[in-house]
Structure formats: structure tokens, C-alpha cells
Amino acid sequence: MRDTVRAGTADEAANRTAGERDGLRPEVTGARRIVVKVGSSSLTTAGGGLDADRVDALVDVLARVLGADGGREVVLVSSGAIAAGLAPLGLDRRPKDLARQQAAASVGQGLLVARYTASFARYGRRVGQVLLTTDDTSRRAHYRNARRTLDQLLAMGAVPVVNENDTVATDEIRFGDNDRLAALVAHLVRADLLVLLSDVDGLYDGDPSTPGTSRIAEVTGPADLEGVSIGSAGKAGVGTGGMVTKVEAARIAAAAGIPVVLTSASRAADALLGRPTGTLFHRTGRRSADRLLWLAHASTPRGALTLDDGAVHAVVRGTGSLLPAGIAAVEGEFSAGDPVELRDAGGRAVARGLVSYDAGEIPQLLGRSTRDLARELGPGYEREVVHRDDLVVL
Known part of the structure; x- marks a missing residue:
């Protein structure tokens, strides 16, 4: 088992010093195991269907992270299954009923993983699909099995591609959004960093399209968000999340001792290099008992x-x-x-x-x-x- 992250260790102190000297974020440059979450809008078109160029661009960034230092590991939490299945099924928008959502996910999940498999293969990397529901993660035996599977995939050099199992999940056993799933997966695998990628380059103190608003570079605790108006909708209209779910996911992860960077997919490379892009949520707590975090945030x-x-x-x-x-x-x-x-x-x-x-x-x-x-x-x-x-x- 890997040791949990503890502030104040000699390694962290060295990373912090080097990062500050280079103008980089030490929370990022010192991270060895990273969970990256990408939203549907960053992978698909508004009308549905995967955008191969966008997928390849993301994989290019992740492959460089993995190749730069043999000691780094990446878990990818990827939305996009339902959106990817829209066009093949002749749907012009995300359906509202659960049955057609599950049908779209069934078609789209295969396309999504096939695209990742082909894209990572360009770098000699294997991927492993991991589909989760809250039932898989709040029950003790299922939770341990999920953690063991993810740990083994990483140990064997594969890139786990995690998504909610939309083909079988019902309203009663859904995570609701992959931002929260990503925060919980980061805790599950004892990650050193969570990176949330979307179509917005960070958290703003108001509507980003309104003149006079500015990006919030760092969040050290809840007090930093007092009075901040957080929007709820993304641009593309193919996902289920928004800035509200991302901030909530960042809060969950930070409270569990995991720093978070929130930025756009187009700035993923800068974010993973530790450059001061997007919004950095600092740790606000320490790691808690694994399964209890799932019970508090993922169970209905x-x-x-x-x-x-x-x-x-x-x-x-x-x-x-x-x-x-x-x-x-x-x-x-x-x-x-x-x-x-x-x-x-x-x-x-x-x-x-x-x-x-x-x-x-x-x-x-x-x-x-x-x-x-x-x-x-x-x-x-x-x-x-x-x-x-x-x-x-x-």
C-alpha cells in the first residue's frame, strides 16, 4: 500500500521549495498519483458523437505526464458515454428518460473506451475500463474490490478509465455527476492530486462572460468562496454537471486531504506541469477512513x-x-x-x-x-x- 500524503514531510518540503523557486505549484509537481476528470463537453460535439481530435489531444497530454517520470500514475475519470451514443442512435439531444439514457450509454461506452484504447496505444499504453455505481462503492466487499482492481491496473502500468455504469444505474444508485465520482475515486486510490477539466478555465467570482469578473487563482477554504456566485450550466449541453458540481467535488477532495486543480481541457498540459492556471483548491483536511467518505457522499x-x-x-x-x-x-x-x-x-x-x-x-x-x-x-x-x-x- 502507498503511504498517504502528509503535510510537512521532507519530500513535500523539497518539492515545495523547488516549485516555489520555479514559479510552479508544488502540490502539482510533487504529485505521483493523479486522478484526471474530463467532462462530456470536452470530448464530444454538441450534437453527440466523439471528437477524435479532442480525445487524442487529451491523451497526448496524459501520455507526456506518464512518460516524463516513470514514477507517475494517472487514473482517468471520463464522462462522455451517453453523449457519444447519441448520434449513432439517431438522437439529436440527451434524452430525459432513464431507459434511453441507458441505451445511449450502452452504445457510447464501447465507442469511448475503443477511442481511448486506440489513442493510448500510440504511446504503447494499455487502458482498463472500470465502471462503478454507488452500490459498488458503499458496500464493504465491493469497495475493497474496486480499490484492489484500480491498484492492480496501476501496478501493471495500465491507465484505468473510470466512468459511472450508466447502463445499469438507476436514479436510486447514481452518483449524479462524474465530478463527485472523481473526488471519491481520488480518495479511493489515495491520489496526491485531482484535476478537473471542463470547458471553463477556472472558477470565477461571477459569470465569466460578464465584464469585470475575474478568475479565482486559489481557494484555501470555504471562507474564500463566500459571496461568490457559482453558475450551474456548461456550454455544450451534453453533460450533467456544471460549476456547482465541480466546486462541490473540489470541496470533498480537499477535505479528504487531496489538492484540486480546476481548469479547462485546453489548458490541461499547463495544469499538469504545475503552472498557475485555473483554480487551485488547497487541502483543508486529512484523509479519513476510506469507505466512510463514500458512505457520506456517494450513498442514497x-x-x-x-x-x-x-x-x-x-x-x-x-x-x-x-x-x-x-x-x-x-x-x-x-x-x-x-x-x-x-x-x-x-x-x-x-x-x-x-x-x-x-x-x-x-x-x-x-x-x-x-x-x-x-x-x-x-x-x-x-x-x-x-x-x-x-x-x-x-
């Missing part, structure tokens, strides 16, 4: 448990698991292993966790001790409803 609760005051205190203070005795009510339809919301008596969500019982089993457990339940129903009921390791405080 399938139900809710209302806790009594004692259980709320235990959960929020981080002193224990959630036991049946602390549950006052249950709602929703869920199965063991699904994410559920934990609420206080006033209905406020205080935590999220993976439940170990089906919804139909819990009513008979409410307010009862595990010892009594084991005596009456059997030893299988002497367990937590949500284990501490599967719980994150919101």
Missing part, C-alpha cells in the same frame, strides 16, 4: 431510523454502535447492507450507516436489548443494527 439512504436521545448522543459522540434498544421508529423499504439515515426525535439527520437487518425485521426489535432478543429469537439477533465501522456522522 433507502430508509430511516429514528433514535432516542441516548442513542443520538452515542452515535454523534462516536462512542458506540447503534443497538436495537436505541431505536424508536423505522421507515422505508431496505435490505440488510443498505444505507439508511439515522435521525433524532425532531427528524434531523445526524448520521448515515449500513444497516444489518431488513426493514421488516426491525419493528420487533425496537427498544429491546440484544440480550433479550438473543434469548427469545436466537443468537443471530445479538448484534448491532448499525455497526460503528459502518457509520458516519453528518
Whole structure:
């Protein structure tokens, strides 16, 4: 396993000194494992279909990053599957219904990966396709498998190309946008840097098309964004994200100890060389337990448990698991292993966790001790409803 990034190490200090001397960003020049996310608008035409020249231009940049130093690794989170499938299916715009979106993704994902495979082959590089849903990443066994697969692809010199599995994802198990997916993948692979590429060259203090607005070069924390008007739409109209999702993704990654550069795909080379282009989001926190970040940001609760005051205190203070005795009510339809919301008596969500019982089993457990339940129903009921390791405080 690779060591996590820790501010203040001798290597970071050396990189910082060299970077500052050269006028480059040390957070970039010192990064060894980099996650790069590219949006649909940077790869396709507005009418749908891949733009081979744009794909090749991006691959040219990434290949130079990989070739410049044998110690660097790149994970590519790429949108574009649905957009790539529009033209082949005779669709003139992104469909609104899920079934046709999934059909477009099915056609487009193959075209997208084939294009990346051919483009990286010019540099003797292999690619590996990794398709994820939130279900794959919030459940413990699936999460570990995803991390193991990505680590092995990198160890074997391949470039993982990650996308949401749009062909099977439903509204209940979608990440919603690949910006957030990229932030979570960066944490999953313990990346040193996240680079978000789109059709805008950075974060502005207003609408970039309005005279008088200016690019924000660096963000050191939430206070730097107070009063900033963040737009929500991209130019091309083929993706699902916008500046709001990019800033949220940057916030998630920065809070997890990963610096982020937000810029346009046309300036990817400068961004990855450490030149002061786009907007740099500095680290605002340290790495947290891997799966808990996914549980907090990538899972959709399938139900809710209302806790009594004692259980709320235990959960929020981080002193224990959630036991049946602390549950006052249950709602929703869920199965063991699904994410559920934990609420206080006033209905406020205080935590999220993976439940170990089906919804139909819990009513008979409410307010009862595990010892009594084991005596009456059997030893299988002497367990937590949500284990501490599967719980994150919101």
C-alpha cells in the first residue's frame, strides 16, 4: 500500500521549495498519483458523437505526464458515454428518460473506451475500463474490490478509465455527476492530486462572460468562496454537471486531504506541469477512513431510523454502535447492507450507516436489548443494527 500524503514531510518540503523557486505549484509537481476528470463537453460535439481530435489531444497530454517520470500514475475519470451514443442512435439531444439514457450509454461506452484504447496505444499504453455505481462503492466487499482492481491496473502500468455504469444505474444508485465520482475515486486510490477539466478555465467570482469578473487563482477554504456566485450550466449541453458540481467535488477532495486543480481541457498540459492556471483548491483536511467518505457522499439512504436521545448522543459522540434498544421508529423499504439515515426525535439527520437487518425485521426489535432478543429469537439477533465501522456522522 502507498503511504498517504502528509503535510510537512521532507519530500513535500523539497518539492515545495523547488516549485516555489520555479514559479510552479508544488502540490502539482510533487504529485505521483493523479486522478484526471474530463467532462462530456470536452470530448464530444454538441450534437453527440466523439471528437477524435479532442480525445487524442487529451491523451497526448496524459501520455507526456506518464512518460516524463516513470514514477507517475494517472487514473482517468471520463464522462462522455451517453453523449457519444447519441448520434449513432439517431438522437439529436440527451434524452430525459432513464431507459434511453441507458441505451445511449450502452452504445457510447464501447465507442469511448475503443477511442481511448486506440489513442493510448500510440504511446504503447494499455487502458482498463472500470465502471462503478454507488452500490459498488458503499458496500464493504465491493469497495475493497474496486480499490484492489484500480491498484492492480496501476501496478501493471495500465491507465484505468473510470466512468459511472450508466447502463445499469438507476436514479436510486447514481452518483449524479462524474465530478463527485472523481473526488471519491481520488480518495479511493489515495491520489496526491485531482484535476478537473471542463470547458471553463477556472472558477470565477461571477459569470465569466460578464465584464469585470475575474478568475479565482486559489481557494484555501470555504471562507474564500463566500459571496461568490457559482453558475450551474456548461456550454455544450451534453453533460450533467456544471460549476456547482465541480466546486462541490473540489470541496470533498480537499477535505479528504487531496489538492484540486480546476481548469479547462485546453489548458490541461499547463495544469499538469504545475503552472498557475485555473483554480487551485488547497487541502483543508486529512484523509479519513476510506469507505466512510463514500458512505457520506456517494450513498442514497433507502430508509430511516429514528433514535432516542441516548442513542443520538452515542452515535454523534462516536462512542458506540447503534443497538436495537436505541431505536424508536423505522421507515422505508431496505435490505440488510443498505444505507439508511439515522435521525433524532425532531427528524434531523445526524448520521448515515449500513444497516444489518431488513426493514421488516426491525419493528420487533425496537427498544429491546440484544440480550433479550438473543434469548427469545436466537443468537443471530445479538448484534448491532448499525455497526460503528459502518457509520458516519453528518
